[in-house]
Amino acid sequence: MTLAQTDSLSFSFGDKEGMHAKRYILTGKLQDTNTKTPLEGVSIHVDGVTTITRSDRFGTYHLEVSPGVHKVTFRHMTKIPLTIKVTSYANGVVNLELEDKSYELEGVVVMSEEPDRNVRNPISGVSKLTTRELKAIPAFLGEADIFKGLQLLSGVSAIGEGTSGINVRGAKTDQNLLLMNEALVLSSNHALGFLSPFNTDVTETFTLYKGNVPANYGGRAGSALDIQMREGDMENWGGQLGVGTSNARLLVNGPLMKDKLSVIIGGRISNTNWLLKQARDYDINNSKLNFYDIYAGLAWEVASGHHLEFINLMTSDYLKFSEEFGYDWSNRVSSLRYKGILGENFSVSAILADGNFNNAFFEPEGVDAAEVKNGMNYQQAKVSGTWANDKLALQTGLEAIYYKAKPEQFLPYGDASEVESNTVDKQQGVEFSGFASLEWEPTSTMGIVIGLRYSTYNQLGPDSVYQYLPNGPIAEDRISGKEYSGNGGIQSYSGLEPRFSFRQNLGQTASVKLNYSRLFQYIQSISNTFGPTPIDLWQLSTSYIPPQQSDSFALGFFKNTKSNSWEFSVDAFYRLSQNQVEYRDFAQIFQNPHLETELVFGEGKAYGTELMIKKNLGVVTGWLAYTYSRSFVRTTSEYPAEQINDGDWFPSNYDKPHEINLILTRKMYPRGLLSLSVNYATGRPINAVNASYKLGGLIVPDYSQRNEYRIPDYFRVDLSYTLEKVFSKKGDSLNLSIYNLLGRKNAYSIFWKKDGDSQQLRPFRLAILGAIFPSITYSIDFGGGKNE
Structure with a gap:
């Protein structure tokens, strides 16, 4: 049993009489009292001596003590210090829980781990948020969301409002590896991009690796987002009920x-249709939007040091815009994970996961009413082992993922439809990886992480591979034949992915960090829109679609004040990519058995600097994040038909040079929290109409080069106020939020249409959220072991 701070704090191991060793091992696991999650970075002192060791990422600690009686103290910035008495005449195990500090008098804490990790962690470009921090940020319709929160950090952006996913350091949205307790999540598209699939009630922490991705992660060419889910309480039943403007x-x-x-079950369901009915516009009034997500988890302490968990996430979305079009998509991820401590210094982790993603686009009316369906199934297996002591940590493991894309179907929609059905078969493939990493602190002022990952991918049959005439571009009018391949391998790719991180402390409160990483990506999202949509295709690498590759470099300076109440960082990055997917003009990507004829490939480069100032402690907390970032693409084919902008460099769809985010949170005594968010960004690139002319009664546009112009800059101010313990001492809260306080009509896109009787095409601004959006959300806790 794990002991809390109210339990007996004296432990005895072995007998005083007899022969004794010079040193004995004291080990155990430290976790949070409320969430039961491991506590990393807890400093441990023996008999008042300066820090002897710290707990690792699994909450595990190891101490060597001499025979006799000792006073052992556990300290963490956000926890109440805990002191135990240990009588040690044999090796012993002590598992403990640490309680949160109460900051009713001191202010607010936004620190989620050891206070100086910003300086000590050898890997730069790591951003970490907790659920508590997310819920303090003003949010659209009052619903806190991980992706919207991450977009307020340096180096992270999005195409615009109403789009899912994030762009990290100039990378595409599909280049982000998304993990839920190490299980792969293929799609983050939920609630039309205004929410992610991850309900913050059932999540614990979110760690984003923006540049140097650890060797145990791979398969994407940009970044990695590690989401840790909350486990059910092992001692008391409880829960929370919330009702808001957009969902319950x-x-x-x-x-x-x-x-x-223990068990945990959390779910959300939309209640937005009543808002659509208030609209004066007929099309919006006649539209429907429904979504839900359900998360369930089981956690089993099989034995001391052996933990088994099962989790399942299901999401479903449906949108019908009047009688014109609609989307219907769903996602499921299930996983079983084992974590075990097999010795004083050795731990293992193993996971089996299964995913199923389905999406559909439909046009519901008339004889041409039709539906397009596609999707992806995948299975994942991963095992890793970690050996660690005070100075050294060695991790190694294996991972395999099998992908099977679902056939793309074109079907009649409704009884009146007269369209003919058609099916285009898709590919399947398997990705294998082996990895090893060494984390070493040769001195107290230096840290080194060296990692190596070897990945290989095999496209598997059956599949039909088109043949093209030599010495020319890959194009539909150059198809020379088609070759059918049965079961077995069709095309394979492989590569080494080195990772390196170095940290050198400059005194006790500052450090310099240098990082490098190489990443391969064997699956990509295919979309001819500027942002991700629910119907985007997931395409595996083939003979004509090679894997993406990126090389990232970063150099940063990190500084904390002595009390760790303030953090400062400046992080510069440079990123090169190969085989980046771009599209021909007016590309036809659906129902296309030779998709490669609509794609072109090139190289990308991104560079920039991130500045972050963060206040962790006090009545007022928050951060200021500034990012200067450029992202460019260039096609590399020698054939004009496969070139964009004549092969010159051009800005990517998500190139936004300047972004500024200011987040301020003030504790309003005794139970209130006032939050302000200010966001500015340069407008993204677009194609524009330079001129138009009349030909045979039709107006023909003359388009600019790819991404030659930009939409207007983005600016938004949000405000929220949260009052706790409104009606219940047990724990309830009332959140009042105003999204887009200034009512600014920020452009989502620009489109051109005929202006009245004019013979010219005129630009018009499309604003997704061009008004003030107030919201109110009430939440109440029930059950639990004690009152707040």
Whole structure:
């Protein structure tokens, strides 16, 4: 059993009489009292001596003590210090729980781990948020969201409002590796991009690796987002109920077997259609939007040091815009994970996961009413082992992922439809990886992480491979034949992916960090729109679609004040990519058995500097994040038909040179929290109409080069106020939010249409959220072991 701070704090191991060793091992696991999650970075002191060691990422600690009685103290910036008495005449195991500090008098804390990790961590470009921090940020319709929160950090952006996914350091949205407790999540598209699939009631922490991705992660050419889910309470039943402007949510968790087996179930369901009915526009009034997500998790303490968990996430979305078009998509991810401590210094982790993604686009009316369906199934297996002591940590492991794309179907929609059905078969493939990393602190002022990952991908049959005439571009009018391949391998790719990180401390409160990483990506999202949509295709690498490759470099300076109440960082990055996917003009990507004829490939480069100033402690907390970032693409084919802008460099769709985000949170005594968010960004690139002329009664546009112009700059101010313990001492809250406080009509896109009787095409601004959006959300906790 894990002991909390209210339990007996004296432990005895072995007998005083007899022969004794010179040193004994004291080990155990430290976790949070409320969430039961491991606590990393807890400093441990023996008999008042300066820090002897710290707990690792699994919350595990190891101490060597001499025979006798000792006073052992555990300290963490956000936890109440805990002191125990240990009588040690044999090796012993002590598992403990640490409680949160109360900051009712001191102000607000936004630190989620050891206070100086910003300086000590050898990897730069790591951003970490907790659920508590997310819920303090003003949000659209009052619903906190991980992706919207990450977009407020340096180096992270999005195409615009109403789009899912994030762009990290000039990378595409599909170049982000998305993991939920190490299980691969293929799609983050949910609630039309205004929310991610991850309900913050059931999540714990979010760690984004923006540049140097650890060797145990791979498969994407940009970044990695590691989402850790919350486990059910092992001791008491409890939960939370919330009702807001856009959705309702419910959370229930508790022990099925006390201290052994727990369950957590959380879900959200939309209630937005009543808002659409208030619109004066007929099309919006006649539209429908429904979504829900359900998360369930089981956690089982099989034995001391052996933990088993099962999780399942399901999401579903449906949109019908009047009688014109609609989307219908769903996603499921299930996983089983084992974590175990097999010795004083060795731990293992293993996971099996299964994913199923389905999407559809439909046009519901008339004889041409039709539906297009596609999707992806995948299975994942991964095992890793970690050996660690005070100075050294060695991790190694293997990973395999099998992908099977679903056939793309074109079907009649409704009884009146007269379209003919058609099916285009898609590919399947398997990706294998082996990895090893060494984390070493040769001195107290230096840290080094060296990693190596070897990945290989095989496209598997059956599949039909088109043949093209030699000495020319790959184009539909150059098809020379088609070759059918049966079961077995068709095309393979492989490569080494080195990773390196170095940290040198400059005194106790500052450090310089240098990082490099290479990444391969064997699956990509295919979309001829500027932002991700629910119907985007996931395409595996083939003979004509090579894997993407990136090389990233970063150099940063990090500084904390002595009290760690302030953090400062400047991080510069440079990124090169190969085989980046771009599209021919007016590309036809659906129902296309030879998709490669609509794609062109090139190289990319991105560079920039990130500045972050963060205040962690006090009545007022928050951060200021500034990013200067450029992202360019250039096609590399020698054939004009496969070139964009004559092969010159041009800005990518997500090139936004300047972004500024200011987040301020003020504690309003005794129970209030006032939050302000200010966001500015340069407008993204677009194609424009330079001129138009009349030909045979039709107006023909003359388009600019690719991404030659930009939409207007983006600016938004949000405000929220949260009042806790409104009606219940047990724990309830009322959140009042105003999204887009100034009512600014920020451009999502620019389109051209005929202006009245004019013979010219005129630009018009499309604003997704061009008004003030107030919201109110009430939440109440129930059950639990004690009052707040």
